[in-house]
Amino acid sequence: MKVAFIAACPFVDDRGTPLRIYGLARAIAGQGVEVHAVAYHLGRDPPKDSGILLHRIWNNPYKKTGPGPSWFKPILDILALWKTIRVVKKNDIKVIVGSHFEGGFIGFAAARLLGRKVIFDAHASLADELVAFKFLKRKGLRYRFFLKLEKFLVGHADAIAVDSGLLGSHFQSLGALPERITVVPTGISEEDFSLPPEEVKSIRDTLCGKKTMALYTGTLAPYQGLDILLESFAEVQKRNKDLHLVIVGGTLPEIESYKSLTGKLGVEGITFAGKVPFTEIPKYLLAADILVAPRLEDEGTALQRATKILSYMAAGKPIIATRIEAHTCTLDEETAFLVKPNDKGELSRALAAVTGNLEKSEEKGRKAMKKVFEDYSWTSIGKTLREIIARFT
Incomplete structure (x- = not known):
């Protein structure tokens, strides 16, 4: 069994999203799954004994490692999509796990282009997170745009892994089918x-x-x-x-x-x-x-x-x-x-x-x-x- 994880973030880094991805990837790698992680050029490599096969995008001038949006990130995501397509084709991977929203959209695009299945791994709401980072205001035009993007992704993913039942209920309110949602919380070792x-x-x-x-x-x-x-x-x-x-x-x-x-x-x-x-x-x-x-x-x-x-x-x-x-x-x-x-x-x-x-x-x-x-x-x-x-x- 093979899977590609999309980590559209510094990987591994000392904050929630990268650590959740690392934990999930390491957990299934220890259960006989061949795990390929496609990640940004930033972050520390996972330990060799983690079982994670790492594929980074090309090195580039972007240096921000903290959370939050950036106008430069779409360029990184295009590079990540290109890398994902190459890794999935070369290793004959059937399932892609796209973590968080950027990873989810990259995974969705690669899956549709290659005829694969995509699992959207989520621990937050896209629109609400952008409100938290002061990138947009709730109920504004941009908020509605990002909420529609969120609705599109949860409506088209083949399966959704959510960090909590609360988030799963939110995705159902956006039209996600309940049978496609599974609570997969962040864990601890x-x-x-x-x-x-x-x-x-x-x-x-x-x-x-x-x-x-x-x-x-x-x-x-x-x-x-x-x-x-x-x-x-x-x-x-x-x-x-x-x-x-x-x-x-x-x-x-x-x-x-x-x-x-x-x-x-x-x-x-x-x-x-x-x-x-x-x-x-x-x-x-x-x-x-x-x-x-x-x-x-x-x-x-x-x-x-x-x-x-x-x-x-x-x-x-x-x-x-x-x-x-x-x-x-x-x-x-x-x-x-x-x-x-x-x-x-x-x-x-x-x-x-x-x-x-x-x-x-x-x-x-x-x-x-x-x-x-x-x-x-x-x-x-x-x-x-x-x-x-x-x-x-």
Whole structure:
């Protein structure tokens, strides 16, 4: 059984879309599927033992690795389509998995040109995501145009793999047939979190020493709520100088912007670690005492599961997260400390409470870890995707 994955993004990179593609591709590669990944020229190559055969587009001047739209991307997508056609023909591949919307349209075009089947792998709404990145306004003319593109793709894909039932319901409202939709959530690998204690200790010693370490990982896009987190941390640190905040992720301009805010707040004890390889993220999570997800209730991301929450849960540490659908589709009051989004006071109180009683707070972390390894194993998720692929081979 052979399949081509279309990764119209930096691959692999330390954010949701590339990591979902990598996880799915690695999961089915471990189950006897020959996986060919067609990707942009950017990103780190998957480990050799992942079983993923990588095919990159030609190298070119485009260097952006962060999420969001760009007027240059259509050129990259044309290159990706050309590469996909060549890879599919050369390797006699019958099924194409197009991930996210650019990958979905590339996969659809290649499948129709070559007489193949296409599976659309989705974790977000195209039109709503563009709203989140301020590329367009909801209900405007451009919004309706992109919603029609979204409707076309979900109406013509041979099968659709969605990250959540919420997104599946949205696609049904656009006309997708229910029998073509299967929930294939983003997963987690338990072995990624089975690390030597000395490696974890080394990172902790470097970042904060013996202080209590709160950690955020992910992009620094506005909807992630980093300004609220910094303001809340500043309030808590007035009373607790032992608390240290580490922020992993973001581009250099984003980091400089938030460093400027930190200076205005007059707060110390914050480390911006920048981007780290995705294979290193578990070490940072295991090194922390508290994990924070301050994401805002944003209409553009309402249908997206916050996939980093799965990694947070796998670390077994207390989680403070905003009470939004992107979090509560995975977390609940038993597994996390949920706070109102965009509320500095509530987030400050939660940080202070958890920091003040870490031992008791860790019980929720243990429950979260148990739940994520039971419900979101890449092995079982890979079997589900493999079954969809098998329908067309």
